[in-house]
Amino acid sequence: MIRTAVTCDRDGCLAQLLERDDMPEGVEFEDVVEAAGWTSRPAALVLPGRPDAVDVVGHTCPACLIQRGPVLELGECPRCSGRTSDRADGALCHYCWAVTPHTPDEADEADEERCPAAHPEDPTPCDGPPVVTVLDSSNGGADGCEHHGARLLASLDGGRVYGLPEAPEGAAIRVFKAADQTRPFAWAPEGTPRTGPDQLSRAEVRRADEDAAVWDGRGIRNTGAGPVIDGDDWT
Ligand SMILES: [Zn+2]
Ligand SMILES: [Zn+2]
Numbered sequence: 001m002i003r004t005a006v007t008c009d010r011d012g013c014l015a016q017l018l019e020r021d022d023m024p025e026g027v028e029f030e031d032v033v034e035a036a037g038w039t040s041r042p043a044a045l046v047l048p049g050r051p052d053a054v055d056v057v058g059h060t061c062p063a064c065l066i067q068r069g070p071v072l073e074l075g076e077c078p079r080c081s082g083r084t085s086d087r088a089d090g091a092l093c094h095y096c097w098a099v100t101p102h103t104p105d106e107a108d109e110a111d112e113e114r115c116p117a118a119h120p121e122d123p124t125p126c127d128g129p130p131v132v133t134v135l136d137s138s139n140g141g142a143d144g145c146e147h148h149g150a151r152l153l154a155s156l157d158g159g160r161v162y163g164l165p166e167a168p169e170g171a172a173i174r175v176f177k178a179a180d181q182t183r184p185f186a187w188a189p190e191g192t193p194r195t196g197p198d199q200l201s202r203a204e205v206r207r208a209d210e211d212a213a214v215w216d217g218r219g220i221r222n223t224g225a226g227p228v229i230d231g232d233d234w235t
């Protein structure tokens, strides 16, 4: 596609606004320009001595409009393309003073680091500092908070958990017990089928095994839930 751009008519101002590739359907670039705080006027008003240029549109950037231009250093400002600096609430433009909120991605990165046991697809935050080490069957391990330690342990076949030296009393036991009740890959989206034994928590698998024992007659409990054999057909 042909990219359109507007530039500021003020002498020495580098401000520009480029048409984006991902503009939503039905949005005119001129609307974007206006929303960004630029003014558009017939160039005849802007360029003295060009009364013939009535069809040409002149633009003034938002920085020059608030007497903060001309934009001399280019940067990331989405309104005037001026230089910005990062602040807690977003990127502040040195020229037009617009604050652009950080994108969710950047905000995530700015978040406190999660423990190494947190799976990248698991959106949940830590419930505390790392207190346990979770090892898989080949002794690969990761330190984790209790919450992520339990989720990781539940997702491992033959995993083990150890308390870190500075861990509070009973952390490893709590993680072990929580993992027992936690389904593997607990962060899988809602609606993911949970049928096979490798997708259920160990506690659920045990219950399923007990039920099965009753069903095929090997159970030690008689719950009456077994298959009914009709005596008349049993000849
Ligand atoms: Zn300007
Ligand atoms: Zn700006």
Ligand SMILES: [Zn+2]
Pocket: 114, 115, 116, 117, 118, 125, 126, 127, 144, 145, 146, 147, 148, 149
């Ligand atoms: Zn964690």
